[in-house]
Amino acid sequence: MSDGKPSFIDVGGAAIAYRRRQGAAPGVVWLGGYRSDMLGTKAEALDAWAAETGHAFLRHDYSGHGESGGAFAEGTISRWLAESLAVLRAFSDGPQVLVGSSMGAWIALRMAQELNRSGEGARLAGLLLLAPAPDFTAALVEPKLSEANRRDLETKGYMEEPSDYSDEPYIYTRALFEDGRANLVLDGIIDTHCPVHILQGKADPDVPYTHAMRLTEHLPADDVTLSLIGDGDHRLSRPQDIALILRSLEGLIARGV
Template structure:
């Protein structure tokens, strides 16, 4: 079964945005295996190699799979510069609740791991936390604005944030510069997860490259300190970069999702 393209309107009057998603239903007749929900990184879209591999893997096993683009990303509407963690979390919550059913494994990459952790927190508030069968977090960057970026801001960048509300910097991941807004930083503080215990109620598998130039591997260790569950696995890849998109990296990701049992 090929994925089906769907669109979802998220947001209230004057703030609606069209969120594009690709949905594949489960074909396993017993429907016992949890599906996969992909949560991408900052400026990534749902057609990346890891998302594609996860969708194919789901199809081979008869699992459901769901991937989508945040507003301002890929095929979704909205202006990227309007994006904040709260905004993208709102979209993730809407997509999860309206386009998936039953148990799901959240697979979050970089910023998507932060959103996955916040998504679990919000689902647990509404009594739907039990639908999260597990989390696979790839190069997780929770609280990256506060923990990783703010301490490294140059004086010129601080001035640009105060004066213009944003600053730009080149990125090795594409031709266009990254844009970071004052709203992203301010909203990031409101969504911090590394300021207390993170109750997931599900197994967590973290995969982190030790040669990651964007998220140091020590950040993954810090995240583990905030996960009270004993069911947390950390895989460190000595020569792994931030993308973790090599064939051997993707194999580790697929093995991680397969390690989460249906009864979790």
């Protein structure tokens, strides 16, 4: 487990916490999920792997998450994307494998688009997407909103939902939904120009495995692998899941070397 204190970088007025392990390229960049932090089981397992193999590893908390500053309710996909790009550009060198979990996979896909758009596509060695939830606001949450949810969003600017992963309810803001529509990736072809490996549990109660299958349809130009885990849940944090994540990561790195 990590016991060192994080370092910080100011991005848009928020102190973004990050941890950096220097090492060989390709490096690995962790992108966590909605309301998660960089000290979770999967991120710690990747850090231990990096320490053992000598690869660089970089992780951070989005604003309003974990050890970072900023208010969670002010977070949007655009803001968390900008923070992730700033951390990548400031603290990594050479090609990187982006490992995105749940919402972090959406951030990773948007990063790939932005890096390719800015002529930095060579920074991408691969994408490893775990229970990916691209476009989750529009594709997964909005269709299930109740009339009370919609009324809260309109009148209060936010809504609350019970969480299976925390005693605190999930908060979704109107700004998050509106900004999410400006960051949709499942509305056309996603050119990542690097290998992509998707790991998805078929027993995931939050992101149906059909969502991962839909994602593959938008990645036709790339080297894409989809691995379905029959009894896998959304966390993918069991020992066997961690072992599969590490094997998949090593496969991506081998292809990029």
